[in-house]
Amino acid sequence: MAMAVNCATSSSLLLTKPSNKPSSTSLKKTPFLGFSLPAASKPSFQLNRVSKICCQEKTALVPAGQQWMFDDITGPDVWNKTWYPKAADHINTDKPWYIVDATDKILGRLASTIAIHIRGKNLATYTPSVDMGAFVIVVNAEKVAVSGKKRTQKLYRRHSGRPGGMTVETFDQLQKRIPERIIEHAVRGMLPKGRLGRSLFTHLKVYTGPDHPHEAQKPVELPIRDKRIQKQT
Amino acid sequence: MTRIKRGYIARRRRTKIRLFASSFRGAHSRLTRTITQQKIRALVSSHRDRDKQKRNFRRLWITRINAVIRERGVSYSYSKLIHDLYKRQLVLNRKILAQIAISNRNCLYMISNEIRNEVGWKEYTGII
Numbered sequence: 201m202a203m204a205v206n207c208a209t210s211s212s213l214l215l216t217k218p219s220n221k222p223s224s225t226s227l228k229k230t231p232f233l234g235f236s237l238p239a240a241s242k243p244s245f246q247l248n249r250v251s252k253i254c255c256q257e258k259t260a261l262v263p264a265g266q267q268w269m270f271d272d273i274t275g276p277d278v279w280n281k282t283w284y285p286k287a288a289d290h291i292n293t294d295k296p297w298y299i300v301d302a303t304d305k306i307l308g309r310l311a312s313t314i315a316i317h318i319r320g321k322n323l324a325t326y327t328p329s330v331d332m333g334a335f336v337i338v339v340n341a342e343k344v345a346v347s348g349k350k351r352t353q354k355l356y357r358r359h360s361g362r363p364g365g366m367t368v369e370t371f372d373q374l375q376k377r378i379p380e381r382i383i384e385h386a387v388r389g390m391l392p393k394g395r396l397g398r399s400l401f402t403h404l405k406v407y408t409g410p411d412h413p414h415e416a417q418k419p420v421e422l423p424i425r426d427k428r429i430q431k432q433t
Numbered sequence: 434m435t436r437i438k439r440g441y442i443a444r445r446r447r448t449k450i451r452l453f454a455s456s457f458r459g460a461h462s463r464l465t466r467t468i469t470q471q472k473i474r475a476l477v478s479s480h481r482d483r484d485k486q487k488r489n490f491r492r493l494w495i496t497r498i499n500a501v502i503r504e505r506g507v508s509y510s511y512s513k514l515i516h517d518l519y520k521r522q523l524v525l526n527r528k529i530l531a532q533i534a535i536s537n538r539n540c541l542y543m544i545s546n547e548i549r550n551e552v553g554w555k556e557y558t559g560i561i
Contacts, residue, residue, distance in 0.1 A: 324538060
């Protein structure tokens with residue numbers, strides 16, 4: 201991205217990146233074309249063409265080079281209908297898989313980044329009602345770190361429902377018993393609670409130890425933007 | 434007083450209401466008393482949600498723009514983008530920005546670079 205910033209600052213407006221073709225399908229799943237403006241274009245002279253933009257009384261002077269934007273009235277109205285994903289935009293098999301090594305990473309910060317990627321909040325196509333997020337694999341879950349005295353003082357509680365059925369254990373004890381549950385508990389608290397949240401949670405795969413059975417999905421390294429996620433030694 | 438039967442007056446009124454609730458689920462489209470209640474609730478919801486719709490969509494656009502803008506740099510965010518837009522007096526609204534962000538992400542990056550380097554540009558053109 202630093203390279204792109206340099207290009208833009210040096211050559212300003214006239215820089216056209218390759219994906220800026222007007223008729224390209226920039227969304228890889230469903231075509232996202234069509235500027236639909238009912239243009240009553242009266243070709244006055246070569247340079248400026250007048251077209252009436254809907255809902256406005258004044259006509260707009262549009263230079264001839266940009267008339268193509270207002271000529272095409274076929275297709276969906278891109279500028280007045282907010283994009284909503286179709287079924288082809290969130291097929292589970294096409295979603296990216298990320299992998300992250302939890303060794304010496306601060307628990308909460310790691311869980312926050314994971315939750316953001318699982319929910320899809322880092323995407324332009326984010327929709328709260330649709331699962332657009334990616335899959336995340338966490339390895340070395342037993343080596344996750346916490347700061348301060350949380351290792352002996354952080355309590356995990358659960359209640360069986362019956363009176364007197366509360367069990368309390370410390371971070372340490374839970375890590376010895378079921379290390380995956382620590383990260384799962386943290387991420388589940390950060391995902392939305394509801395039907396969609398529960399199905400999002402199934403996109404998280406946590407493993408103790410360095411290997412995982414998902415080599416076929418070719419997971420990519422999870423991009424972490426938090427600078428304080430690595431434990432300061 | 435002569436005896437007056439009510440006849441079909443009530444039935445005519447209720448058919449209209451039944452037509453409204455004809456696509457509801459289960460008893461809500463079959464039982465008369467339930468139908469009247471559900472029609473009232475449906476209309477109330479639609480009235481209330483027409484106002485909420487405006488709020489919800491704006492939230493969605495802001496979230497989408499934020500998601501795309503944060504990819505741009507470590508400390509660049511939606512709030513800074515909006516501040517820059519206002520400084521440059523660019524009146525693009527969030528709906529359009531969000532649609533640009535989805536369909537043509539590089540275009541949004543170009544816009545944000547332009548307005549971000551406004552001070553730099555002014556110095557540049559001042560030198561020439």
